[in-house]
Amino acid sequence: MKKSVYFGVLTVASLAAGAAAAGTLDDVKARGKLNCGVTTGLVGFAAPDANGVWEGFDVALCRAVAAAVLGDGNSVEFVPTTGKTRFTALASGEIDMLARNTTWTFSRDVDLKFEFVGVNYYDGQGFMVPKELGVTSAKDLDGATVCIQTGTTTELNLADFFRANNISYEPVPIETNAEAQQQYLAGACDVYTTDASGLAATRATFEKPGDHILLPEIISKEPLAPLVRHGDSEWADVVRWTLNALISAEEYGITKANAEEMSKGSDNPEINRILGSEGTLGEMLGLDNAWAKRAIMVGGNYGEIFDANIGESTPIALSRGLNAQWTKGGLLYSPPFR
Structure with missing residues (x-):
């Protein structure tokens, strides 16, 4: 986070x-x-x-x-x-x-x-999506809704990545990881982005972790x-x-x-x-x-x-x-x- x-x-x-x-x-x-x-x-x-x-x-x-x-x-x-x-x-x-x-x-x-x-x-920032979305790269996320924690470097990294790849997104602001998980599983956003380690930790708590994938892109340095x-x-x-x-x-x-x-x-x-x-x-x-x-x-x-x-x-x-x-x-x- x-x-x-x-x-x-x-x-x-x-x-x-x-x-x-x-x-x-x-x-x-x-x-x-x-x-x-x-x-x-x-x-x-x-x-x-x-x-x-x-x-x-x-x-x-x-x-x-x-x-x-x-x-x-x-x-x-x-x-x-x-x-x-x-x-x-x-x-x-x-x-x-x-x-x-x-x-x-x-x-x-x-x-x-x-x-x-x-x-x-x-660490580095990554992306998690439902497997059924059929997406294999973050560059395929044009127009996606993205759950993102407010007050974080994640926001800046996300904006930079989408701008550099000339694609758009709609942010869904959340305050905590628990809220992000709830919104993501409810379908309020197509994508959840945060540290790759945080995504792995969050996915591990899902009832069906295998239904969700971490995309290959790591878009930042997060020491x-x-x-x-x-x-x-x-x-x-x-x-x-x-x-x-x-x-x-x-x-x-x-x-x-x-x-x-x-x-x-x-x-x-x-x-x-x-x-x-x-x-x-x-x-x-x-x-x-x-x-x-x-x-x-x-x-x-x-x-x-x-x-x-x-x-x-x-x-x-x-x-x-x-x-x-x-x-x-x-x-x-x-x-x-x-």
């Missing part, structure tokens, strides 16, 4: 400047709870289960940060946000971080005064990234390096099951620094040396989190693709822990 670019720019920027004046790390420690902004519900990424417990790929990062800072991955208050409300919620201090399928763009980084701490999912407010570098470092720890853990074979044992020391200095048996990296972050070990032990390393929530063995059935480790042809890469 993508990403408000111009909505409330001045208001959001001014709120962010004020909220960042205080140290978020100290606030989270004092509160004993991390307030994490997520989507209103996208299965596989962030959604409550039958018991109301939030789970998913983005949720796992929130829990990892909570474990790193507070020692408990359950010390999280999940705050559902829409494409329009997410940035105001972060800027005002209602949430401490946003992990919500949000694209890293120039204007959000610079004009809205946010800091993206690293890409946790490389999805967690973000915090500008002006609070200490907190940004905590979230950034928690994400990096999960990525590096996969590269070095540190898992949820073996992290405790490996933290006793290994022949690999990088592993030792990550898990805290060597060096003082935790102290540099304002945390103890077991911060990364705790983060990894909540839901596992990046690969474990991916596979458990959105991987090929799940109903979402996403392949790693660009999100494979750099050693396996993907873009996933963490700076060194040293």
Whole structure:
């Protein structure tokens, strides 16, 4: 689900400047709870289960940060946000971080005064249509009605694509993924467009997923990234390096099951620094040396989190693709822990 670019720019920027004046790390420690902004519900990424417990790929990062800072991955208050409300919620201090399928763009980084701490999912915008429509390419969608979330980069990408291909469309504005799904299945729109990962997640919830296809075109770059407010570098470092720890853990074979044992020391200095048996990296972050070990032990390393929530063995059935480790042809890469 993508990403408000111009909505409330001045208001959001001014709120962010004020909220960042205080140290978020100290606030989270004092509160004993991390307030994490997520989507209103996208299965596989962030959604409550039958018991109301939030789970998913983005949720796992929130829990990892909570474990790193507070020692408990359950010390999280999940705050559902829409494409329009997410940035105001972060800027005002209602949430401490946003992990919500949000694209890293120039204007959000610079004009809205946010800091993206690293890409946790490389994505691109796609199109879903009913198989019975008989369409095999997005270029065949001339005159189609398109369900599209308001306040998102999706709107801009869609307009650019149709204009470049000299075809027309009729937008059907929606606010949330749940509304999009309802409208699309009811036939109020011919097409649903959003991040390809979001389309796969949505289709997986359908009664008959096979009746719907994802068209081959990917029309944009959508580097999805967690973000915090500008002006609070200490907190940004905590979230950034928690994400990096999960990525590096996969590269070095540190898992949820073996992290405790490996933290006793290994022949690999990088592993030792990550898990805290060597060096003082935790102290540099304002945390103890077991911060990364705790983060990894909540839901596992990046690969474990991916596979458990959105991987090929799940109903979402996403392949790693660009999100494979750099050693396996993907873009996933963490700076060194040293």
